[in-house]
Amino acid sequence: MKRVVIALAILLAPLIVSAEDATPAAATAATAKAGDAFTGSDPTAAAAKAATCFACHGAGGNGGVNPAWPKLAGQHSAYIYGQLSAFKCGTLPADQRAAAKCTDVRVNAVMAGQVAALSDQDMRDLAAYFASQKPVPGLGKKDSVAVAEKLYRAGDASRGLPACSACHGPSGAGNSAAQFPRLGGQNTDYAVNELKLYRSCATSNFQGCERGGAGKAQMMSTVAGKLSDAEIDALAGYLTGLQ
Numbered sequence: 001m002k003r004v005v006i007a008l009a010i011l012l013a014p015l016i017v018s019a020e021d022a023t024p025a026a027a028t029a030a031t032a033k034a035g036d037a038f039t040g041s042d043p044t045a046a047a048a049k050a051a052t053c054f055a056c057h058g059a060g061g062n063g064g065v066n067p068a069w070p071k072l073a074g075q076h077s078a079y080i081y082g083q084l085s086a087f088k089c090g091t092l093p094a095d096q097r098a099a100a101k102c103t104d105v106r107v108n109a110v111m112a113g114q115v116a117a118l119s120d121q122d123m124r125d126l127a128a129y130f131a132s133q134k135p136v137p138g139l140g141k142k143d144s145v146a147v148a149e150k151l152y153r154a155g156d157a158s159r160g161l162p163a164c165s166a167c168h169g170p171s172g173a174g175n176s177a178a179q180f181p182r183l184g185g186q187n188t189d190y191a192v193n194e195l196k197l198y199r200s201c202a203t204s205n206f207q208g209c210e211r212g213g214a215g216k217a218q219m220m221s222t223v224a225g226k227l228s229d230a231e232i233d234a235l236a237g238y239l240t241g242l243q
């Protein structure tokens with residue numbers, strides 16, 4: 001009996017997926033998940049709080065408001081929680097960051113205002129909420145492929161550049177446990193900004209930069225420090241189309 005049920009579930013799975021794709025409303029509907037694996041939060045707990053975030057991150061976190069602002073839908077909850085913490089750290093004077101156990105710091109005036117009023121539980125609930133939202137695919141830039149695909153999939157050993165896919169996955173899905181963010185479908189303009197922020201942290205030796213630190217961000221600064229402007233543009237245009 002069990003086998004029959006499993007076989008049925010496998011047969012039905014593609015049907016369920018395509019039925020969801022056919023309904024635009026499904027894009028913003030929370031997928032039923034009882035308790036987020038990382039935060040332990042109920043993904044629906046923050047649905048009301050998340051409405052303030054939609055003003056900039058779009059309905060369900062799927063963007064559309066400004067291409068320089070990130071999509072949050074389907075992003076890993078551990079990563080979202082980590083970034084909200086980093087924005088909070090970014091509001092502290094530099095000499096207070098160690099006491100607050102800040103490893104990575106993001107300094108951004110807009111998000112500083114948003115995180116100020118959030119408790120630790122709010123951040124967990126919001127992370128679980130956005131992680132549970134179905135990401136809508138993006139449209140990549142075709143002329144990016146020539147430069148970007150090789151770097152994304154293979155890196156460039158001659159200058160010690162690792163493949164992006166080694167951490168972010170071949171389809172840009174990221175890795176939840178390692179806090180490697182999902183990149184597939186992310187806005188191109190946003191990704192360009194972030195890669196340049198990471199790069200400036202590498203070249204400034206993490207002094208006074210806006211997205212860096214000795215934790216996870218350092219991995220990306222090391223990578224971005226090896227990229228040219230043209231490569232950053234191409235990679236950012238390419239990852240928007242990954243799925």
Ligand code: HEC
Pocket residue numbers: 049050052053054055056057068069070071072075080083084106107108110111114126181193
């Ligand atoms: C007024 C516009 C605005 C509002 C409202 C807003 N954000 Fe943001 N958010 C931004 C911008 C701009 C960035 C990019 C900042 C940067 O480049 O560092 C961002 C970045 C983020 C990121 C980092 C995403 C990534 O991929 O690294 C997270 C997480 C986030 N916001 C969560 C939230 C949450 C949760 C709320 C609601 C409580 C919210 N934001 C409300 C503008 C906004």
Ligand code: HEC
Pocket residue numbers: 070082104151152162163164165166167168179180181182183186191194195216217218219220223235236
């Ligand atoms: C060694 C693992 C690793 C490799 C290789 C790597 N990344 Fe990352 N990437 C990370 C981590 C970890 C973060 C999150 C860092 C943080 O917390 O700020 C990240 C963040 C990013 C972000 C910001 C995402 C967001 O939502 O703000 C972009 C864009 C990105 N990486 C692009 C790339 C590209 C393009 C490459 C290849 C040239 C690459 N990464 C290679 C680990 C990696």
